[in-house]
Amino acid sequence: MFTKIHSKLECAGGLIKANSLVLGLSLSLFAAGALAAETMPATSTMPWWGWALALFITCFFLGIVAVPSGVGGGVLFVPIVGGFFPFHLDFVRGAGLLVALASALAAGPSLLRGGLANLRLALPLAVLASASSIAGAMIGLAIPASIVQIALGLTILGIVTLMALAKKSEFPEVEKADRLSSALSMSGIYHDAASNQKINWQVHRTPLGLGLFVGIGFLAGLFGMGAGWANVPVLNLLMGAPLKVSAGTSSFILTLVDSSAAWIYLNKGAVLAIIAVPSVIGMMLGAMIGARLLHVLKASVVRKMVISLLLFAGVRALLKGLGIWV
Amino acid sequence: MSTVKKHDFISEEQQRYATWLSWGSRSGLAILALSFLAYVLGWLPARIPLEQMPDVWHLSAHEYLKQTGAPTGWGWLQLIGKGDFAGLLGIAWMSGCSLLCLLAVMPIYSRRKDWVFVVLCVIALLVQLLAASGILTAGH
Numbered sequence: 001m002f003t004k005i006h007s008k009l010e011c012a013g014g015l016i017k018a019n020s021l022v023l024g025l026s027l028s029l030f031a032a033g034a035l036a037a038e039t040m041p042a043t044s045t046m047p048w049w050g051w052a053l054a055l056f057i058t059c060f061f062l063g064i065v066a067v068p069s070g071v072g073g074g075v076l077f078v079p080i081v082g083g084f085f086p087f088h089l090d091f092v093r094g095a096g097l098l099v100a101l102a103s104a105l106a107a108g109p110s111l112l113r114g115g116l117a118n119l120r121l122a123l124p125l126a127v128l129a130s131a132s133s134i135a136g137a138m139i140g141l142a143i144p145a146s147i148v149q150i151a152l153g154l155t156i157l158g159i160v161t162l163m164a165l166a167k168k169s170e171f172p173e174v175e176k177a178d179r180l181s182s183a184l185s186m187s188g189i190y191h192d193a194a195s196n197q198k199i200n201w202q203v204h205r206t207p208l209g210l211g212l213f214v215g216i217g218f219l220a221g222l223f224g225m226g227a228g229w230a231n232v233p234v235l236n237l238l239m240g241a242p243l244k245v246s247a248g249t250s251s252f253i254l255t256l257v258d259s260s261a262a263w264i265y266l267n268k269g270a271v272l273a274i275i276a277v278p279s280v281i282g283m284m285l286g287a288m289i290g291a292r293l294l295h296v297l298k299a300s301v302v303r304k305m306v307i308s309l310l311l312f313a314g315v316r317a318l319l320k321g322l323g324i325w326v
Numbered sequence: 327m328s329t330v331k332k333h334d335f336i337s338e339e340q341q342r343y344a345t346w347l348s349w350g351s352r353s354g355l356a357i358l359a360l361s362f363l364a365y366v367l368g369w370l371p372a373r374i375p376l377e378q379m380p381d382v383w384h385l386s387a388h389e390y391l392k393q394t395g396a397p398t399g400w401g402w403l404q405l406i407g408k409g410d411f412a413g414l415l416g417i418a419w420m421s422g423c424s425l426l427c428l429l430a431v432m433p434i435y436s437r438r439k440d441w442v443f444v445v446l447c448v449i450a451l452l453v454q455l456l457a458a459s460g461i462l463t464a465g466h
Contacts, residue, residue: 048379052366076446086380090387098417105351105420112336112344119340119431124444138462145386184442189335198335255347256450257423263457266417267399270387273413274379277362285353 039064051202052274055085056282058100061319066103068293069306071163072254074100074226076306079156079313082149083320087275088178089145093224094265095276097258098115102280103253103287115190116248121203121241124184126256128210129217131226133257136221137264146321152223153318159229160311163303166233174240177202180210181239190245203239212238221261226254339431346430350423358416365409373408399460425454 046054059077064071078096082089110294111117140148177187187202203209212234220227231250235241266269319325364370374382374394382390391398397405407409428447435443456462 005371046380048376049366051380087383088386088390090390091383094387098420101420102351102355105347105423106353108351109344109348112340112347115336115340119343120443123443123450125451127446127453130450130457132455134453134462141387150344191335256424257455259424260454260457262417262421263454264462265387265456266414266421267460267462268387269391269396269398270412271417272379272383273362273365273410273417274376275383276417277413278359281359286450 018120032170035052043213048274050276055081055275056278057283059279060286060289063095063283063288064290064293065302065306065309066283067290068302071306071310072100072226072228072251073103073287074224074258075156075159075229076284076313077279078223078225079152079310079317080278082152083313083316089148090108090141090204090265090270091272091275093140093148094262094270094272095279096224097220097226097262098271098276099279099283100220100254101258101262102284104251104258106284107251107288108255111248111252114248115188116244118186118188118190118245118249119252120184120188120246121186122249122253122256124186125210125213129213129220129253129257130260132214132217133221133261134264136218136223137261138221140222140224141264141268141270146160146323148222148323149317149321151321153192153314153316153321155219155223156310156314156317160307160314162229162233163307163310168243169235169236171199171201172236172240172242172245174202174204176204178204178206181206188245190242192244199242200246201240201242203235203241205238205240209239217257220254220257221264224261224265226258228254247278339434342434343427343431346427347423350426351420354416354423356416357419358413361409361412361416363411363427368409370407370409370412372408372410373405422454422458425451425458428454 058081060074062076062080063073066076074096077099078092081087081095082092085092087095108117112119181187181203184206187200188208189198189200191197192199213231216227216230216234219225219230226248228247231247231253232243235246235249236243262271316325350369361370365372366376373396382394385393390396396402402414406415428451432444432447435441435447
């Protein structure tokens with residue numbers, strides 16, 4: 001009896017500690033961001049290694065919160081680093097794509113082997129999204145940064161609304177697969193570890209889903225963000241794929257979509273190793289910690305924190321683009 | 327729904343794709359980390375010294391290229407001995423590893439006469455190659 005109570009208390013203590021840690025991290029990010037924004041001149045007096053270190057630490061923290069909150073690192077990276085670091089938005093978007101790509105590549109193999117990502121579901125959607133991401137990347141590098149910044153701010157605020165309001169369905173009801181998905185055999189089976197059961201799934205509304213993925217790919221290339229925030233609702237709520245399959249397949253789709261856009265940024269000279277590499281390594285190390293904390297963190301708390309963080313970053317991007325808070 | 331052993335139902339092409347992706351992403355990350363170490367520790371000389379980076383990283387990509395004379399497209403390969411360009415090798419490898427995965431699964435689809443997916447793989451390859459080619463140009 002005493003042991004049970006003790007272990008419960010220990011568990012609760014761990015939960016409080018972990019949530020306090022994440023809350024502390026978020027407050028630090030807010031404070032650091034606001035301070036950087038206040039003090040950041042066009043050319044900073046801080047040495048290169050100071051910025052590289054700050055970038056690594058920021059990405060490490062972003063990586064920690066990205067996993068439990070269920071958003072991709074790229075979505076957090078672009079508005080926060082673009083808003084509060086002295087780098088031009090072109091280089092931030094180039095690095096953002098690589099952050100999202102590296103995370104997707106690292107997760108891809110195990111998602112495919114576990115059946116949570118499905119090649120037959122992903123490939124038709126990824127082909128269209130890859131092609132449109134090239135167009136997005138080219139347009140993003142061709143239009144003035146202030147316009148991209150305003151559009152980014154508005155998109156981030158849209159994502160915040162989507163995150164706050166969107167519902168999720170773990171096992172959506174798909175009575176009949178549509179003709180296109182049947183012809184392409186866009187269906188499958190996965191093993192649900194929680195229930196230790198085999199789950200059969202199929203999808204519907206495929207033509208509409210394909211159309212939406214054209215738009216999603218375009219936004220991914222334009223803003224240099226992974227597009228998991230949009231992929232998952234389309235796959236899950238519109239097409240009716242189970243939530244876990246939607247999240248896994250979304251991550252896998254990013255390996256193709258973000259690589260197409262990344263090539264455009266690389267070829268246009270919009271990738272600087274000194275910005276991209278600390279970001280990728282910081283985010284991946286943080287994500288490893290985040291995955292471990294997944295069991296002790298309260299997902300709803302982290303999610304609310306990330307929504308607040310994105311709301312702040314979205315407003316910042318919008319005001320920066322409008323020249324109000326430069 | 328019934329209880330099953332994990333992984334029994336994963337298709338052959340999906341398993342193969344996963345294997346190639348795993349090798350591609352791991353080697354890409356290793357190249358990225360090593361080349362970056364060589365860059366920041368000065369094992370490879372940098373074309374633009376690290377101390378000067380804060381003077382140029384606030385410029386747009388177009389202005390940066392104009393001021394530094396950095397190459398576009400695949401021009402960086404000629405400067406692979408420089409630390410700041412060596413880092414791009416890992417990035418290019420990570421961006422390109424999906425090409426090998428697509429090539430690896432095409433024979434399986436082809437053997438199964440799943441021509442729709444053979445065509446999809448070919449289109450995906452062409453899209454990736456088009457993006458990687460450097461043919462597409464636009465700028466500020």
